[in-house]
Amino acid sequence: MKTTRKRVVITGMGILSSLADNIDDFRQALLDKKCGVADSQRFSQWFENARAAEILHQIDYSEIPEEIVSSLDNAALWAWKVSRDALKQAGLHNNQPLLDQTGLITGVSSAGTEAFLPLFEQRIQDFNLKKAIWSGGFSSCCSSVASLLGLKGGMELVATACTASPNAVGMAFDYIQNGKSITMLAVGTEPIYLPTFAGFYALNVMHPDSCTPFSGRSGMSIGEGAGAIVLEEYEHAVARGATIYGEILSYATSCDAYHETGPDPRASGAVQVMAKALENAGLTADQIDYVNVHGTGTEANDRIETLAMKKTFPQVENLPVSSTKSYLGHNIGAAGIVELIACLVTLPLNKVLPTLNFSVARPNCDLDYVPNEIRDKDVTVFMKNNYAFGGNNCCMIVSTKACATPATHYSARRVAISGAGAVSAIGHTLNEILDRVWSEETAPELGGVAFNPDTLEEVHQLLAVLHETQQLGELATSAESLAAQPLPENNPDFRTFQVSGLEPRKHLRRFDPRKATRGGTFALMALVEALDNAQRKIRRDGESLGFVMGMSRGPQETTYKYLQSLKPDPCKVRTSEFPGSLMNSIATFCAISEGIKGYTTTLATGANAALGALTYGYELIRQQLQPQVMVGGADEFFPSMSLYMDAVAQKIHMTADAHDYHIYGQHAQGYIPGEGACMLLLEDFEAAQARGAGVLAEIIGYGKSCDNSYFDASQQDEKAAALALAIDRALQDADTTAEAIDLVCGTSNGAQHSAAVEIAAIYHCFHQRHPQIPVVNYNAFFGFVESSAGLLNLALLTDCLKKQAVPAIPYTRQFCDERINFVRSPQKMAIRQALLIGATEGGNYYAFVIKG
Incomplete structure (x- = not known):
């Protein structure tokens, strides 16, 4: 028996980026063609010519008890901020019966990192045990946000690096499609920490100024940010008089199965994921009015993404494509959702955002990248693509107008x-x-435990700091019980199933x-x-x-x-x-x-x-x-x-x-x-x-x-x-x-x-x-x-x-x-x-x- 898929619309958005900390200012910064990439305030102490799109706003956390704020990392605090804003815009933040059914899907790449920065930034004296307890787990940002906002519909954390947040949107979309929820909250959050910055810097893929996707000198600009959208079943949104900002028509993921970091040179995975998303939406390539591409600015990504466009769109020369990373840098796990929101706040104004900093196109990059200037165009259906280390690919197809395309169907399987x-x-x-x-x-x-000597030295240093700063009460029932606990390397009963x-x-x-x-x-x-x-x-x-x-x-x-x-x-x-x-x-x-x-x-x-x-x-x-x-x-x-x-x-x-x-x-x-x-x-x-x-x-x-x-x-x-x-x-x-x-x-x-x-x-x-x-x-x-x-x-x-x-x-x-x-x-x-x-x-x- 055929089942008609539910229409899933967007009824709320929240944003935090280097450009702005609210939707209205974010839209205006985009229309003013502002670039958030600048000399880094955090990473210049380690790296020459460190450039990044950093969040430097003073953020109001007064709605959260101060004790909890001090326990959370930026991944959680930023996710809470954009989620609260999205729920408020959707008119759901005080609707507890609906929040009881609302699930949370969060996309992030480097969660659970901030609490342990003092250990590998060689400032162990700043270690905060309270933050390590509440923010040291990879999924802790999910748990803290769900608790603070009163969400009870279940949660998941997606960790597919640079496709994490669009994948989170896709999973939230599915929860409404399968009738598990009427409303869902999809979030991407990504502070940039030293391990991430150092990794990309050492790979020599950083642009010395600001990234210029598809043109000029190759190289990426790293950025940080967070975004959230409220997804809602269409009929429910209409019934309660909600403002609709767009409709998610479909999404898909795929894997190159090619290399740990490099994309498939044939662009097979990228082509496959776009074809699958089109199939799921019941659309053909010629019905796409615009593509917001991944567009990191690196030579490999730009060349292969261009090839994927050519293989997917027969009339690609007439299709505008552009990279929002020229504004925001690469927000890693939050990239997809931040870029999606950038589209949702500008495309309904018939404004297609350009690829900033565009100069001379690189070899094999010969599409319409909307260079430098905003273009007036009526866009009804657009595609949002993101790709990640490991060959993870994600594609969303979105409409700026609800019900602009026919509903799709499926036959439920056992x-x-x-x-x-x-x-x-x-x-x-x-x-x-x-x-x-x-x-x-x-x-x-x-099996026995064999601790690395470096680990043991670090542990003893940390225990000394915890003693000095009197933080041990939160680690064990009392300092005495901790002192009486045999150190694991000297404890013959310290064993595990191996x-x-x-x-x-x-x-x-x-x-x-x-x-x-x-x-x-x-x-x-x-x-x-x-x-x-x-x-x-x-x-x-x-x-x-x-x-x-x-x-x-x-x-x-x-x-x-x-x-x-x-x-x-x-x-x-x-x-x-x-x-x-x-x-x-x-x-x-x-x-x-x-x-x-x-x-x-x-x-x-x-x-x-x-x-x-x-x-x-x-x-x-x-x-x-x-x-x-x-x-x-x-x-x-x-x-x-x-x-x-x-x-x-x-x-x-x-x-x-x-x-x-x-x-x-x-x-x-x-x-x-x-x-x-x-x-x-x-x-x-x-x-x-x-x-x-x-x-x-x-x-x-x-x-x-x-x-x-x-x-x-x-x-x-x-x-x-x-x-x-x-x-x-x-x-x-x-x-x-x-x-x-x-x-x-x-x-x-x-x-x-x-x-x-x-x-x-x-x-x-x-x-x-x-x-x-x-x-x-x-x-x-x-x-x-x-x-x-x-x-x-x-x-x-x-x-x-x-x-x-x-x-x-x-x-x-x-x-x-x-x-x-x-x-x-x-x-x-x-x-x-x-x-x-x-x-x-x-x-x-x-x-x-x-x-x-």
Whole structure:
């Protein structure tokens, strides 16, 4: 049955750039052709001729308590500012019933950095522990903004470098398309920090003055900024009398699968993403009136982007294209949304912004770049393109007038899991893991911790600073408990679940150890196993396979090496680790290795981020946007500063005996970290059957929510209510009831507060309708593998559905709540539908209904 896609319109905008901190001044600065690139106030102390488009405005944060402002970094504060402005412009900032349903998708490249700047800028005495706690996580800006603005519709953080914010807009667009929300907030935020500036500077791609896209001397200008848009279902916007600023017609992503930094010289990925966006919008190339291009000013980007335009538009000589980066510099993760807003505030005035600073066109750059002068033109439909390291490509098609194009349609598909692969401490394949789980002896040998001497020296320096500045009370319950805690390098019980004895070449057809990080190797092995398990071979049809990764801490070892190379001279930073330190680098490595070119993105929402990837992959299949999508997560163990501080703060529990990891235990001591990966191949149920692939399970619905208690960890009731809301939404989405669920699988990391939230939510949703529902959680088998904990449990659930039996929760003997029917011994049972639940540390909640 055909489903008419909902129209998604823009009803609010917020902006922060080097040019202005509000929409009206931003529009005027653009029309006045002002350029925000100038001598850098921050980076001139390290780099000669440092130029940047920096935000120097005094921003009013008086609506936020001062104590919270001092705890947040600019990524969060800027995201809050533009989000608040967008909600106010949309008339939604005081509409709490609607905010309860509104989700948040944020795009950023270098989040969680500011709190740790003192460590690698060699001013350790300025370290602020409070900021590190609240702003030190990659997804912390999402959690803080959702809490401050009262958003409860769920959140995700997109981390695809320079395509992060348009990708966030696309995901928000999908949430309205799939009926999960009436309103969504899409945000891009990107302060420029020393690691980012140093990386681009060392690559010798900086322009000595201001960038001149497609002409003159090549080179980029780096910039910073933030933007937010409120997306709303059209009929709802009209009904409440909202002002409509434009309509998102479609979007698409793709991957070059070519190189870690350089674009495909054939422009294949760029052409593919534009063709897919046009297809999704039901439009042809000749219906596009204008293209706002990526236009960084570098030789490779400008030449290849020009080639992509020629391959996509038959009458390209009549098509105006221009680069707004000539005004704003390259805002990295926020670039796409800031440039989109620039279009939305000028194109309705029939003004096409020019490419500033245009002189003599470079070789092979011979399009109409709207040089230097604003052009009068009536633009109804325009295209917005952005590209990123790793070959991530994103294209949006937008109309300046609502309902100017026909609605599009799709036939909703059933979503099957047709392949699975995993790597963990108890097995290097999913079958090995399952054999170990069902055997009597499951506990793995725990690996020891070997801290880098540089890390230990830095840790001791930091602890001294924390003592001197009396900040330790926020790290541990008391200074005495911290002083009594054995230092990890001297503690024989400081152990974790580690993958050992790995031989990648036994499992992989193509493997380049020079480019493989530990996490990347885990991810690739699990991915290849899932493809083999699904009988799927990629034979020059990589564009039909999408790839969505969920990340938590990311490529820790590479990031550590890169940050260490900033000392003592940032001018001599090692560029070899720069692209590998990005969150999307593992997805890039896998895509290049296997030739995956379809919808590709990386979510970095923290623990259980792969469950966010599962929701996105599900929608891509359900809405016929991709035939197949690989979803997954991967984590590598690296004894870095963050792990050290987590251990000293008693946040995590490490032990010499794996049997001490007690999920839902009466005396749980925290969680034991693990490493590994899990990948699932999703595809149309009927297509999987038609090609003879086995269906492991079917996803029949999901729900999401988030709480607003990020700054108050004691609000356990609110957290439990948010998870219960996600469960209710999943049951409704799956058109089922609590009575029809035969098994609940939690993914709590084992800490008492995490377990308490899951147990309270399960009790709330089931105690009246299904009080004896069995409850399991299998994280203790492999340690808490942060990003992919939920998927590892789901992989085990598919086996339970097949066997109609469930293993016991391992190791726990004294459970914390007698009201819950925890599975204490292996059981045979009829399982038709199972419920998988999970949460991120920042207060995001997921629930999935799985059918055998």
